[in-house]
Amino acid sequence: MNQSLTDAEVQTLDVHWRAANYLAVGQIYLLDNPLLREPLRAEHVKPRLLGHWGTSPGLNLVHTHLNRLIRARDLDAICIWGPGHGGPAVLANSWLEGSYSAAYPDITRDEEGMRKLFRQFSFPGGVPSHVAPETPGSIHEGGELGYSLAHAYGAAFDNPGLLVACVIGDGEAETGPLAGSWHANKFLDPVHDGAVLPILHLNGYKIANPTVLSRIPEDELDQLLRGYGHEPIHVTGDDPVAVHRAMAAAMDQAVDRITAAQRAAREEGAVERPRWPMIVLRTPKGWTGPDKVDGLQVEGTWRAHQVPLDGIHTNPEHLAQLEAWLRSYRPEELFDESGRPRAEVLVHVPEGERRLGANPHANGGLLLRELPVRELERFAVPVDKPGATMHEPTRILGELLEQVMADTAGRRDFRLVGPDETASNRLQAVYQATGKAWQAQVLPVDENLARDGRVVEVLSEHLCQGWLEGYLLTGRHGLFSCYEAFVHIVDSMVNQHIKWLRTTRQIPWRAPIASLNYLLTSHVWRQDHNGFSHQDPGFVDHVLNKSPEVVRVYLPPDANTLLSVGEHVLRSRDYVNVVVAGKQPCFDWLSLDQARVHCARGAGIWEWAGTEDGSRDPDVVLACAGDVPTMEVMAAAQLLRELLPQLAVRVINVVDLARLMPADEHPHGMKDKEFDSLFTPDKPVIFAYHGYPWLIHRLAYRRTNHDQLHVRGYKESGTTTTPFDMVVRNDLDRYRLVMDVIDRVPGLSVRAAGVRQQMADVRARHHDWIRAHGTDLPEVADWTWNG
Structure with a gap:
């Protein structure tokens, strides 16, 4: 469906983009006088200037063009904002489309609402500077970099009608978790899963240094991305009209390719792994902001990263530059007398749940269904006398998980993730119900690989964690099985998820999601052949340092107590549950009834x-x-x-x-x-x-x-x-x-x-x-x- 934009469409896209840029700048700087109805004075500006301008124009561009795409094609889409400190941009677009006011009725879409939107940003009692749980449409905590692409694929798994756009900052692209995430396309099933559209945003700089991917030759970058299995579409420039045309064409081309790949797999039986499209977007850092400040180049440099003009209260030239910068967007053309966005600003904005800030997949608890967990009696081991028999607890749990997999085969909303350890951790019974997701080459010697599998194994704990978080946050269920010593690799990731859950408990419009469940086995006391390198039980310490209303830690002593704990955590909501259990034979101490009572007692x-x-x-x-x-x-x-x-x-x-x-x-x-x-x-x-x-x-x-x-x-x-x-x-x-x-x-x-x-x-x-x-x-x- 490649199509050229008319001049009128370019104009309406540009108007929306300018409005979003104006709102982003206003959030960083303004305390009052939101529409500049009077000359800007120092008292109109916040005493402490916080926020990140540099990435915001690029994010606004992406949001503007996703709006056009969604509305023109009636797409079901969400976006993961990797450069999370570009919070002003995502908040601005949410306010423009009305989803912000729906979530926060006191932040109305008018002048007074705009004043409140500006005032609350990075202000005591307000909202954070990054894309956070408070942001409608977000499933990604933007305070820490590296996880966006993994979250995007997790959101797309088992969501065949969903397009997940993912903006990846070029600073974020240098992190280890993000580098590993490029391989996630080898696990994406074009039949049963949705699509991920990575958008690599190269604006050239991090906080104070150039970024690697922006400084290597474009053909080298292109080869790198093709080597990861993508077909890159490049959009480069600083002329708004030209970039709007190129960006619209790139998005149309990308969605055409995605649609063709899905049609080939779903209707024509194609089995080859698609080479999925992605967009490489090069725009100046701090685009449309001050060109120079105090004689130093700002736009297009690292100086635009946060607050380009920081001397407003002491330097009259900075105050004048800020006013000129804000007026350059011509706010009188963007907002009417009451401060509402004019009709031409909203031409391409989708309606209802098609809005990025209102899509229910970004508030996954709205879509969550109860997980079918059969009666434990069919899996429990008989215990007539304590300590008379022995079983491998995780093998018994594996039989329960096999049944859960079988019972969710039609609805496809449960996944087991782990770093190549499912069988090692004695959970291989699940392979009777589903295979291991795999879209790359298959050899005759391979076992249990399946294009539609719902066990996802990759030797990257970061990727497993990111997949499962994205899956849970979009309204599904899952379990992360890992060697106890190596779950520490995701210490920082679980921190962010715990903070997300704690924050969402205070946000009434966020519906509870399924808990993030860890099964830690191959534990410290039974690493007889691996030794010291595999012996570390400290993840429990790490988790119990965190928000008590969110974290839970269980150490079931035998098979039946593991079954009871397993049933509980799989049914729970809004927790991070850590279950530590052995995979080696251990004594059976309690019958199932005794185990239930004991586990309830704790x-x-x-x-x-x-x-x-x-x-x-x-x-x-x-x-x-x-x-x-x-x-x-x-x-x-x-x-x-x-x-x-x-x-x-x-x-x-x-x-x-x-x-x-x-x-x-x-x-x-x-x-x-x-x-x-x-x-x-x-x-x-x-x-x-x-x-x-x-x-x-x-x-x-x-x-x-x-x-x-x-x-x-x-x-x-x-x-x-x-x-x-x-x-x-x-x-x-x-x-x-x-x-x-x-x-x-x-x-x-x-x-x-x-x-x-x-x-x-x-x-x-x-x-x-x-x-x-x-x-x-x-x-x-x-x-x-x-x-």
Whole structure:
């Protein structure tokens, strides 16, 4: 549908673009006098000037032309704004199209509303300077760079009617996550997925330096992008009329190619991977702004990045330049006497939900459907007696996920993502319901690859995270399975998502979305062949530092508790859930009914595991969180039962770590009385924890008996060794726990000195045994619970 613009169409595009530019500048600078009805004075200008002008004209250009495209073709489209600090541009366009006033009725589309729009920008009690959750039409937190293209592909997966435009700043293009994201087109199914239109915006500079992609020869850049599998369309210039014509032609050409590729796959059965179009847009940084300031070149340089004129209150020349700059857009031609956008400004603006700021895909909770999760009874393992059988918890969860995949086959709104670890993490049952998404070459030796697959694996945690975030934010469900040690790669990304979720809870027009669910396995205690490089349980610490109303951490100790936790997190909304569970065989402690009760409680006494008889307080509490710590505590409890039968031992298992926090610090936290009744106010507590010990101290530091709390956990001692040696190295083993009990129960150190020496001797014998035999001691390797 390539077509040339008429002069009238160019004019209406330019009018809209000028209006958006005027509004962007106004947000950065103006406190009052929004339409310049009187000469600009210093008191009309904000005392603190914040914001980013340099990228805004380019973003306004893209928004203007997307409007034309959407309206002319009745497209269902959203846009991801990678240069997120170009917030003034996206806010300006949202106000012009009316979606901003729909979300915020007090910011009306008139002079008073414009004044409020300007005043609130980067102002106390107002809105951030970047594209944020408060911005209608946004699914992308613009405060950090690198994630836009991954988010765009995540939004397009399983959205066959959606076009996702994605503006990528040339500074952002230098980041590692963005560089990896170019490969996402090898996973995009032209039949079942929507399309992504990357728009690489080269304006030449970052904050203070040139950008790499803007300085390499154009033919080299073209070859690079073609090597990634794209067909670039180049738009270059600084003459508005010429750029409008070129940009319109580029967008028409791109959508024509997208439509042809989808038609070939959907109607003609084409199986070759399309070479998807993209646009390379080169415009000056700070285009249409001040050419020079104080004799220095600004437009087209790094000096235009933020606030080109920053001496308004001290330099009358700057004030005069600002007024001339604002009047250059001829606001009287753009807005009527009441301050409303004139009709010719809105010629190409779509209507209703076709507006970029009003598309429901950018408010994904509006489209979210309940995830079908079958009754857990069909997947649960039978447990007639605690510790009598063993299963691989994640393999059992994999059977549940297989059923979820099967039950969402028609609606296609659930995906499993991970960095090449689905089978390694024992979740391969899902391949019975769907394959692994793959659009590149397939060889006879390959298994489970499928063009329409909904398991997405790529060896980039960044890309997995970005895909899943984009998928969730547009109203679908998913799970991210990852080796525990390497999920740290997305530390910064999960920060931004947590902040997004926390902010959206305060925005009434944002509907809740499905939770971001992590399954962390191949964990620190069972990395026998990979060793120290694969041993790091600190992601939990990182997450629990964040907003308590958003984050949840679960450490189910066996298969049935993992099923119960899995069902809960898959059904939840607006959380980041971290589930840490083992993939190696571990003991089955609880039946499904018991697991449900225990997981709902979050932390509880396992009466059958201790030696309390109800006639007196316990002498000591053995607490645990995590599958391996639970086994070691159970083994320690059994040793105490045999060797010190007079000792009253209470065993507590913690599934929900936030239960350890005070009730006023986390919604799941316990009140002090509840905590004291569980852990006692004055008895020694020996706590075996999955991760770094100081986290438990930090969570419980305000508790009455914190001084009696002694935590064992991972203390950065790892290597390629036997499973039991890992716990011995970190003093988490059963023998060390028994020694801790003896050391901390008053009077026991003398009476039980022989038992303590016996425990130390076993630890020494273990050291020699594994070096002679390469396996754990028989009494460890063959241990079973006989309580």
